Amino acid sequence: MRVAIIAPVLVGLVLSGCAPKELALPADPIDRAATCGVVAAAHAREGTTNIAAPLPFDQQGKMMHYAMLAASEGKAFDRARAAAVVDRMPQVEAGITSGDWKPLVKACADAYPATQVAGPVNLPGDPLQARTGCYALGVFLAKALGSQDAAYGDRLAEYGKMNRGLDARIGDGLKARGIKADSEQATTLKAEALATMVKLGPPMTVMTSCLESYGSKA
Known part of the structure; x- marks a missing residue:
């Protein structure tokens, strides 16, 4: 069992040129979280020229958050599930960034409202x-x-x-x-x-x- 995930750099999240296909969030929870992670990275890199550079720290966290949320659907954090999402991201990346991914920014926000919290947050009372x-x-x-x-x-x-x-x-x-x-x-x-x-x-x-x-x- 993997005990930690390595956050992917996801090099190559660039916009494709012609006739992008319409996209929708997958029903599968692993694929859905992976899709939103890729969309978050693409959105963060929009307008940048050095796609090989690491994402800004907070943006890297926002991308990772989707994998972490998928791992937290139960009461306890499931590291294997987080790793499954991270492993899936590079597999779905090309199909997303070659399509019309921008509408998925809102779709991901709606599907994962915790990603939109601006802070500060209230820590548990215990x-x-x-x-x-x-x-x-x-x-x-x-x-x-x-x-x-x-x-x-x-x-x-x-x-x-x-x-x-x-x-x-x-x-x-x-x-x-x-x-x-x-x-x-x-x-x-x-x-x-x-x-x-x-x-x-x-x-x-x-x-x-x-x-x-x-x-x-x-």
């Missing part, structure tokens, strides 16, 4: 769930985007610093509830907390609220 969710989201993003450290290193470093400060507080919270840090119960709590955070809004928007609550300036 301190352990909020801290664990922020920690898990920070770890997920660091693993997914770590290969692009030159582009995103400063922002990811903020997440890492926050997480180092949360380590002991989360450990104390687990201990207070009689949960061992290396137990299946702790793993489940973490997966459920991550799914909760994903549903609050775009990952970088949520992380901004996490940093305000638990970062160096909190």
Whole structure:
């Protein structure tokens, strides 16, 4: 089982020239999320000349959000499902960018309203769930985007610093509830907390609220 996804650069999201075909969102949830991820990347790259450059940090998060939402349809975050969406994106990319993809921007917004949250977001009222969710989201993003450290290193470093400060507080919270840090119960709590955070809004928007609550300036 894969434990993290690697966010794709999706090089080649360029507009096709003639007679674009009309597109619709697929019914299959994996294909639908992958389609919207490709549309988000195409929309972010519209008007740019260097299609090989990494997307802006927040735009990269918006693209990733569709895979993360597909992985959060249940109570707990499903990493294998997120990976399935990411793997599907390059497979559907050509058929989307060669067609009339622009109407899908609104279709994706309607299908995934959490992607439209502008922030700030309200973190869960349970301190352990909020801290664990922020920690898990920070770890997920660091693993997914770590290969692009030159582009995103400063922002990811903020997440890492926050997480180092949360380590002991989360450990104390687990201990207070009689949960061992290396137990299946702790793993489940973490997966459920991550799914909760994903549903609050775009990952970088949520992380901004996490940093305000638990970062160096909190």
